[in-house]
Amino acid sequence: MATEEKKPKKKFSRRKFLQRGAIVFGGTIVATIAAKGPIRRFIAQTAENTDTPILISSLEPTFWFEVMPDNTIQYKSTKLEMGQGVFTGLAMLAAEELEVSLEQIKVVHANTANGVEDSLGTGGSNSTLTLYKPIREVAATMREMLKAQAAKQWSVPVTAIKVENGVMTSGNHKATYYEISTSTKEWKAPETPALKPTSAFKYVGKNVKRVDLKPKVMGKPIFGIDQTLPDMLYAVILQSPYIGGTLKSLNTKEAAKISGVVQVIEDQDLVAVVAKNRYAAEMGLQKLEAVWDIPKKWQQAEFAALTTVGIGTEVRIQSEGSPESILEKSPNEVFKQEYRTPLATHAHMEPNGAVAQVEKDKATVFVGTQASTMFRGNIAKTIDLEAEQVNIETTFAGGSFGRRIDSKQAEKVARIAQIVGKPVHVFNTRQQEFQNAIYRPQTHHVLSAKIGKEGNIEAITHNQATPDQILGVLPANLGYTLLGADFVSAGHGASILYNIEHKSATIWQNKLPVQTGIWRSVGMFPNTFAIESFMNELAHKTGKDPLKMRLGLLSGNEQINQRYKKVLETLAEKSGWNTPKAAGIGRGVAIGNDRKSIAAAVIEVAVVDGKIQVKKVTQVIDAGFAINPEGIRQQVEGATMMGITAALYEGLEVKDGQITATNFHLYPVAMLSDTPEIEVIILEGHDEPYGVGEPPLAPVAPAIAAAVFDLTGKNLRSLPLKLS
């Protein structure tokens, strides 16, 4: 059971693990999808009806867990810890079945050389829900393997062995997991052991602090940017500050003169300054005289116009009844509004980059990545090695929010390492983080509804124009060809969840001259802003209380309806929805259903010195079974703050062919001074855990917009919300 032993993958388990609907990177294919055309319909239906693809390469316990000499257990996580707390939840689950204390579980990132891989990557708020059962089964199998070996040595039945904190006892016999683990090389795989019932959990369901708390409070070197290797050089890559810019000419003379600069690489599309230290590399970059070919000097208005309903590939993803014909029949009774969300980026605090070492027949890349398997394959191709010769050492990530699934930059880092023949440390400048980012797509939404005689909504349509969030990273435009539109990610949340007889949702797939990608909560963010804002306007127009109107439109006999009801009723009670507001306060509400998790918020705002200020946020979340309520609370708080940034500040603009933001002074985000009072209420609605990292983000912006309307009478329909 020691590390050196390379065990063959697979073998002991033929059991069928989780069975559920296919989960695709960054989004779930929901049951309402009905894509146009036979191929698209086939894909949607196949995806819906297939079990979870087995994307974990091995279920053998020794690839997941390693017993260490101090009798702690190292768990090699295939999931990236980027702040979302996944290490903690998974450690709790492992501790339960391994019968050790939580402190005995030491979580590290799996590298791609040590056995377990997870092609699903990290994202879509699906880590805990997809691993909830497998990690317990693997941990229980590990425990039984150790027990069986002890039983054999002691000549006692397995049932006579007790385990506590990783120490096995039977009569006078006593041994630690470690002692037993080093006693043999022959391991037998036991039958699938029964899992602990929920009622027997020691940690799961309780408030637990993060397992990575201490190293983060002590400032330990855990991030990619902290990685050092002997003889390591530092490099900075030249990247076009213009949209679509390509290098016309380059003079490297002055850069090469900078003290500490070792080499200026010019290799096809790759230009990089390599130096003995980061400062020299940055100085060298500044001295490069680059002339750019700019295909078009984009201006904001024409750039924004690229994303407009009516332009691009049209894919209808929801269609119930005949909403269009109802709307056409009585145009005078149709209520119609348009909403927009801007281009934005992740702006996580640790810039993107990697540390790489490339030798003749092997390479190691240290990088915080949400998709290590994909990175390995793409990097191997770039530097002409086999995938097996490339080891991705995943590091902690200083934020990500969906950004770290694209391998292009890491591929360049590997090329630099190959060219210089030494380890290199390559991280973006902040200006590059803004101007050479992968962007949250801008969106345009048109919503129309027919209001009946009694104020009921007879029909509703939603048209969303959006660039994609995921198709860009799929190979060879496969996504565009087959799917037509990115209803998986960008269109996530575009369907109308309310019980309205006639309803439809349509996506207009646009393309931008910049790469767009996944951003925390994917399509739920723009779609919830648009749909929930529209619902609030409909409530006002029909003289209804917006929270009660939602309750009415979400009622029904299904379990989901009961969960909606409980969320909204709890929200009304805890937020004081039915109590009078203080003077100068506006109040608004919004709700979203994101991959089975329901999150709803009531938000109170004031206007201070002409600016919107969020005063109080009450969020109710039903994320199924709550493994770590403390972790959920952290995620809801974080998503709320990120939602405040997105509602009030965030957005990129284009001028003269450039993204204008070059640093945080031109990309303001929420500060300590923007922190409202936040109350988080966690409801439990099921016996399985659902996602938590993303769902609570979506309701924030529309609830703020509704609160601003409540206070000022102004309907703000574009983000970021500005009063003047």
Next chain:
Amino acid sequence: MEITFKINGKPAKPDVDPSMPLLWVVRDELNLKGTKFGCGAALCGACTLHIDGEAYRSCSIPVSFAEGKEVTTLEGLSESEDNLHPVQQAWMEENVPQCGYCQPGFMMAAAGLLAKNPNPTDEDIKTGISNICRCGTQPRILKAIKRAAQIQQTVTL
């Protein structure tokens, strides 16, 4: 050129370009990775450290400025891992970090604030610290700084 200063109580004599930002000297010449690079323009505070007890954003300060001075980074804030500075102790109690990348800068900014103002109000904290956190730990940072003030007072008494 050799620049002489103290770092976390120990003498340092890095031989570097005097215009090199203190951040890179601390991180890459002295191998103390707790001080982070965020923006390179003194806008985000991830690189906050102390020079003679005052909080500075080290990405925008040349190393020559530290000549003859005492520099403290997060690694030198506490006496030991078992005897934490009130700020780090409060950070533990409030379970503050998420990704954790901006936290060293926030803790150093908080320690700097508390050194000057041992009992800050919410307003003092909100106006006194302008660091950036993208994960959204602000609600816990506010609580932790208040808690650190309490711990600090108990310790002083």
